[in-house]
Amino acid sequence: MDAVSAADALTSPCKNASHSHKTHLSRLPLTTTVHANPHSFSLSLQYDTMQASLLKVFSLLALAAISSTLASPLPAPSLAVRAMLPGCTTANGIEICNNTRRSYHEGPSRDRVPAGLTNGERLARHLPLKPPTRRSSARRAVASPAAPPANRGYIQVLSVDDNGNPTGVLGYVSRTTYAQRQYLVQPSIDDALLVAPSGDRNLGTLNSDIPSLALLGLVQSREDTSSGLAKGISNYLYLASTEQTPPNATPQNVGNSFSSVPGGPLPSESAVWTHDPVTHTLKAQWINPDGSPAPTIAFTHGPAIYLGDPEAFYQAHEVPVRKIAFVFMAM
Known part of the structure; x- marks a missing residue:
């Protein structure tokens, strides 16, 4: 292929545009006119020169267009x-x-910032710190010595698991004691014991069937020869009526609902109660003879209420027990 043909192949758009003109030029009878007439030969030569010039012009224009396209x-x-x-x-x-x-x-x-990020997590995400939290100047609520929010109320008994979480309602501390000695659990509030705060850590009984002893307290068991409690020791206490003893005092030989039993009198304590103003839980704290606070866990065997170490009690007596909690219910 000669240079003109190559240029013609590269400039196909231009070739299509001048197709009719090139066809007219290519049909001129150049060879026949050379022998027929000198004037015709000159005319044919002029046409041939014109055709070559046009092809060169078209080729140059096409090459310039291609170069411009590739360079830009x-x-x-x-x-x-x-x-x-x-x-x-x-x-x-x-x-x-x-x-x-x-x-x-x-x-x-920006992506939506997840809620609940700590300040450390916000810094890692290049976010500003959270605004400071305004803290209340009010004092945190703590358990207070036997100071329920109302003057009078009942004591509800809840069953609890090993972590102290409530699992159900068993009933109420009954106003009617067992043989006028020991308080029991009964299901109806109609026969529930009515109590009220009475001095430091004391709860007074208002409708008990033992009117001569006006405070609800703890009394040493008749089975035990000492009033000391400890984890793993089967000694236990009764929930009973007693005369008043000082706060944080060791067991005292004062009048109580077990004073007349064989082997008595038994030592007791009255100032043992604390009240949680948030949960309204009542807790009893027995003080050992050496002045140390004893593990004082409330539990039941049947309707009877005891305090001490329920697991040690179970091992010693081989009877079913249930851990409980006391809740003050204001009237």
Whole structure:
């Protein structure tokens, strides 16, 4: 293929544009006119020269166009194209993505900050710290010595698990004692014992069937030869009526509902109660003869109420026991 043919192949768009003119020139009978007439020969030569010149011009134009196309880079994308995210469109200079709209001047959209981040997690995400929390100047509620929110109320008995969490309601401390000695659990509030705070850590009994002894307290068991309690020791206490003893005092030989039993009198304590103002739980704390606070866990065997170490009690007596909690219910 000669240079003219190569240029013609590269400039196919130009070739198509001048096709009819080239066809007219190529049909001229150059060879026949050379022998027929000198004037015709001169005319044919002029046509041949014109044809070659036109082909060269078209070839040069085509090569220039190709060089320009190869040398020029693609136009830079507009700001809208560069900022566009997949699945987004633009309208009036605003990017629309997933039904949310923002101006391009606002910069990239931010992810929603998860709630509940600590200050350390916020710093790791380059976020500002949380604003300081205003703390109340009020004092934190703590258990107070036998000071229920009302003057009078009943003592509800709840069953609890090993962690002290309530599992059900068993009933109430009964106003009617066993043989006028020991308090029991009974289901109805109609026969519940009514109590009221009476001095430091004391609970007075208002409708007990033992009117001569007006305080609810703890009394040493008849089975035990000492009043000391400890974990793993089967000694236990009765929930009973007693005369008053000082707060934090060791067991005292004062009058109580077991004073007349064989082997008595038995030592007792009255100032043993604390009240939680939030949960309204009543807890009893026995003080050992050496002045140490003893593990004083309330539990039942049948309807009878005891305090001490329920596991040690079970090992010693081989009877079913249930851990309980006392809750003050104001009238």
